[in-house]
Amino acid sequence: xxxxxxxxxxxxxxxxxxxxxxxxxxxxxxxxxxxxxxxxxxxxx
Amino acid sequence: xxxxxxxxxxxxxxxxxxxxxxxxxxxxxxxxxxxxxxxxxxxxxxxxxxxxxxxxxxxxxxxxxxxxxxxxxxxxxxxxxxxxxxxxxxxxxxxxxxxxxxxxxxxxxxxxxxxxxxxxxxxxxxxxxxxxxxxxxxxxxxxxxxxxxxxxxxxxxxxxxxxxxxxxxxxxxxxxxxxxxxxxxxxxxxxxxxxxxxxxxxxxxxxxxxxxxxxxxxxxxxxxxxxxxxxxxxxxxxxxxxxxxxxxxxxxxxxxxxxxxxxxxxxxxxxxxxxxxxxxxxxxxxxxxxxxxxxxxxxxxxxxxxxxxxxxxxxxxxxxxxxxxxxxxxxxxxxxxxxxxxxxxxxxxxxxxxxxxxxxxxxxxxxxxxxxxxxxxxxxxxxxxxxxxxxxxxxxxxxxxxxxxxxxxxxxxxxxxxxxxxxxxxxxxxxxxxxxxxxxxxxxxxxxxxxxxxxxxxxxxxxxxxxxxxxxxxxxxxxxxxxxxxxxxxxxxxxxxxxxxxxxxxxxxxxxxxxxxxxxxxxxxxxxxxxxxxxxxxxxxxxxxxxxxxxxxxxxxxxxxxxxxxxxxxxxxxxxxxxxxxxxxxxxxxxxxxxxxxxxxxxxxxxxxxxxxxxxxxxxxxxxxxxxxxxxxxxxxxxxxxxxxxxxxxxxxxxxxxxxxxxxxxxxxxxxxxxxxxxxxxxxxxxxxxxxxxxxxxxxxxxxxxxxxxxxxxxxxxxxxxxxxxxxxxxxxxxxxxxxxxxxxxxxxxxxxx
Numbered sequence: 001x002x003x004x005x006x007x008x009x010x011x012x013x014x015x016x017x018x019x020x021x022x023x024x025x026x027x028x029x030x031x032x033x034x035x036x037x038x039x040x041x042x043x044x045x
Numbered sequence: 046x047x048x049x050x051x052x053x054x055x056x057x058x059x060x061x062x063x064x065x066x067x068x069x070x071x072x073x074x075x076x077x078x079x080x081x082x083x084x085x086x087x088x089x090x091x092x093x094x095x096x097x098x099x100x101x102x103x104x105x106x107x108x109x110x111x112x113x114x115x116x117x118x119x120x121x122x123x124x125x126x127x128x129x130x131x132x133x134x135x136x137x138x139x140x141x142x143x144x145x146x147x148x149x150x151x152x153x154x155x156x157x158x159x160x161x162x163x164x165x166x167x168x169x170x171x172x173x174x175x176x177x178x179x180x181x182x183x184x185x186x187x188x189x190x191x192x193x194x195x196x197x198x199x200x201x202x203x204x205x206x207x208x209x210x211x212x213x214x215x216x217x218x219x220x221x222x223x224x225x226x227x228x229x230x231x232x233x234x235x236x237x238x239x240x241x242x243x244x245x246x247x248x249x250x251x252x253x254x255x256x257x258x259x260x261x262x263x264x265x266x267x268x269x270x271x272x273x274x275x276x277x278x279x280x281x282x283x284x285x286x287x288x289x290x291x292x293x294x295x296x297x298x299x300x301x302x303x304x305x306x307x308x309x310x311x312x313x314x315x316x317x318x319x320x321x322x323x324x325x326x327x328x329x330x331x332x333x334x335x336x337x338x339x340x341x342x343x344x345x346x347x348x349x350x351x352x353x354x355x356x357x358x359x360x361x362x363x364x365x366x367x368x369x370x371x372x373x374x375x376x377x378x379x380x381x382x383x384x385x386x387x388x389x390x391x392x393x394x395x396x397x398x399x400x401x402x403x404x405x406x407x408x409x410x411x412x413x414x415x416x417x418x419x420x421x422x423x424x425x426x427x428x429x430x431x432x433x434x435x436x437x438x439x440x441x442x443x444x445x446x447x448x449x450x451x452x453x454x455x456x457x458x459x460x461x462x463x464x465x466x467x468x469x470x471x472x473x474x475x476x477x478x479x480x481x482x483x484x485x486x487x488x489x490x491x492x493x494x495x496x497x498x499x500x501x502x503x504x505x506x507x508x509x510x511x512x513x514x515x516x517x518x519x520x521x522x523x524x525x526x527x528x529x530x531x532x533x534x535x536x537x538x539x540x541x542x543x544x545x546x547x548x549x550x551x552x553x554x555x556x557x558x559x560x561x562x563x564x565x566x567x568x569x570x571x572x573x574x575x576x577x578x579x580x581x582x583x584x585x586x587x588x589x590x591x592x593x594x595x596x597x598x599x600x601x602x603x604x605x606x607x608x609x610x611x612x613x614x615x616x617x618x619x620x621x622x623x624x625x626x627x628x629x630x631x632x633x634x635x636x637x638x639x640x641x642x643x644x645x646x647x648x649x650x651x652x653x654x655x656x657x658x659x660x661x662x663x664x665x666x667x668x669x670x671x672x673x674x675x676x677x678x679x680x681x682x683x684x685x686x687x688x689x690x691x692x693x694x695x696x697x698x699x700x701x702x703x704x705x706x707x708x709x710x711x712x713x714x715x716x717x718x719x720x721x722x723x724x725x726x727x728x729x730x731x732x733x734x735x736x737x738x739x740x741x742x743x744x745x746x747x748x749x750x751x752x753x754x755x756x757x758x759x760x761x762x763x764x765x766x767x768x769x770x771x772x773x774x775x776x777x778x779x780x781x782x783x784x785x786x787x788x789x790x791x792x793x794x795x796x797x798x799x
Contacts, residue, residue, distance in 0.1 A: 008169075011168075012165070012192065012195065012196070015165050022158075032146070
């Protein structure tokens with residue numbers, strides 16, 4: 001059962017990374033427009 | 046914070062106005078979440094001497110204030126709002142958009158942290174629950190609880206911050222809001238769990254705490270999205286105007302670029318091809334093609350000949366044009382529209398008031414009930430008292446109840462805006478849903494208001510083309526809608542220099558060295574000595590309008606002019622009847638043309654030759670018989686009738702939109718949106734009723750279960766959140782396009798980032 005003392009801190013670390021990545025994405029406007037970028041690749045310049 | 050906001054305000058101009066010692070402003074207040082917040086702002090501002098009225102909309106966080114400029118300043122009002130814990134933000138400018146973006150991002154981060162955190166905590170909690178049944182090393186259990194504490198702490202302090210702050214504000218103002226009961230539950234559960242973890246014995250509720258926060262934030266997220274969507278409709282309009290204009294300095298065509306605010310009435314501007322027309326004006330160029338899609342929603346570019354009106358906010362779709370400014374920038378149609386919308390969005394509908402009162406009445410009872418439950422359990426079984434108190438607090442949160450009406454009304458308003466129907470009064474949607482009789486005006490409503498020449502009869506002294514050319518030279522000076530039928534027949538070199546319009550009769554002037562009169566038969570015959578020619582000699586088809594032309598020797602010609610039915614009038618009438626509505630036609634025109642229109646549309650009930658008072662009498666008698674009447678008119682001539690109707694809708698055409706004194710404005714020159722709008726209003730009302738019934742049912746059902754200890758706190762958290770989510774999602778159904786109703790109209794260009 002000692003493995004749990006390694007795995008649980010590891011899981012907390014992973015969550016911390018996920019939270020950091022999500023905050024980064026929000027701060028950089030990744031969720032501002034979910035429709036237009038998908039369409040813009042199809043449009044000609 | 047408040048200081049910065051007040052500073053930004055000084056730069057903006059159109060959101061606040063002062064005239065004759067009276068100030069009026071509309072702004073967003075960040076942080077408005079419930080009826081209590083609104084009530085605290087209202088009482089706070091009412092305490093300021095000089096503030097004469099405050100209207101607050103909980104759904105979109107919009108505040109509208111009137112004040113006497115002699116006693117109080119706008120700065121003092123904004124400072125008061127800020128001191129109450131709400132951040133005032135100017136409307137419809139970049140600042141408002143940026144504020145909405147920040148609000149959106151902050152909520153997203155809070156939800157993200159709460160979601161990830163609650164997933165983690167639930168995983169560890171699953172381990173603890175299984176351990177409780179299968180046996181677990183107490184050291185491991187203690188470790189898991191500590192981990193839960195570690196994750197739940199940032200979730201409570203960061204994600205739950207708006208809830209806790211709201212509760213603190215409420216307590217400081219000595220009021221009770223929804224945030225108070227929710228925060229009480231959160232803090233109690235968290236503190237007990239942390240204490241039990243640290244002392245190494247007893248229950249922990251970290252999973253309930255994180256999950257409750259996550260679901261609460263999710264419900265608020267959807268409510269916020271609806272609010273932002275409604276605001277972005279107005280923003281799209283307000284942002285349509287450019288910041289500068291090209292002003293013509295002299296006759297040679299030199300232009301200078303000036304800020305739009307400096308443009309004055311009477312000045313001449315140049316608008317390049319493809320550019321936005323910055324103000325209301327008159328075309329000076331011979332012909333212009335404009336795209337008014339943004340202002341009226343009309344998707345087909347319109348042709349305007351010299352002298353005709355241009356709307357600020359429309360796009361010059363043709364060659365470069367010159368115009369003369371007819372209204373100052375802040376008085377333009379577009380600004381009037383924006384102000385009208387903002388005012389409507391800041392009004393609180395009757396429907397919402399009832400639900401709000403119910404929710405605040407509820408909260409006091411919940412707290413009393415919670416205390417009673419806690420005390421009762423202390424006598425029965427002290428160990429179960431705490432979970433029962435938590436469950437009651439969480440399960441009875443009246444979030445769903447207070448959201449039920451405003452979310453549905455907001456969704457219906459933005460749905461109608463996309464149909465080209467502007468809601469200018471908050472109660473209009475409820476009224477529209479209850480309507481059973483529709484009173485229609487003829488000219489400009491069922492008919493397009495643009496006249497067509499059917500035929501000419503002359504007495505032989507002059508030929509038909511000449512008669513038409515003379516008539517056109519005179520009618521050029523007329524403001525009557527029928528005059529448009531003559532203009533295409535104008536001839537170069539045949540002009541009238543001294544035309545004089547006799548209101549309600551016609552025009553007199555000289556053409557080719559001779560005096561002429563055009564207008565009603567009696568008026569036109571008036572130039573000649575009495576009895577020289579019997580007027581009826583030239584009377585034309587009675588079903589249409591007859592315009593007569595006469596000179597000093599008597600009547601010379603008569604013109605038969607018709608005002609055609611709108612293309613979609615027939616289909617609209619049929620669909621209105623399918624909705625179970627009784628249709629009546631009320632017109633000021635003569636009997637024959639009105640009967641003709643009624644016959645074509647298959648309307649049995651019609652009244653002709655009604656003066657405005659006659660229409661009013663008809664309306665009143667319908668209302669006395671218990672009918673709820675929707676009056677549709679052109680918004681100007683029908684003013685008193687529109688005002689007296691249960692609900693009124695004005696046909697918006699051009700610059701008259703702004704003056705329409707009606708509850709709803711049909712922005713497009715088509716009737717097709719009308720049956721769809723009634724359908725939307727009815728569906729909105731159905732959804733409000735469903736929502737209220739559901740919320741009341743849930744709260745009544747959950748209370749006994751929670752009080753008896755049959756509902757653990759985490760089930761209560763899910764139940765409460767689900768009931769709010771159901772209410773919000775149910776309201777969003779209004780926005781769904783109804784497949785049965787053909788969407789023949791183009792949507793208003795709402796910002797894509799809703």
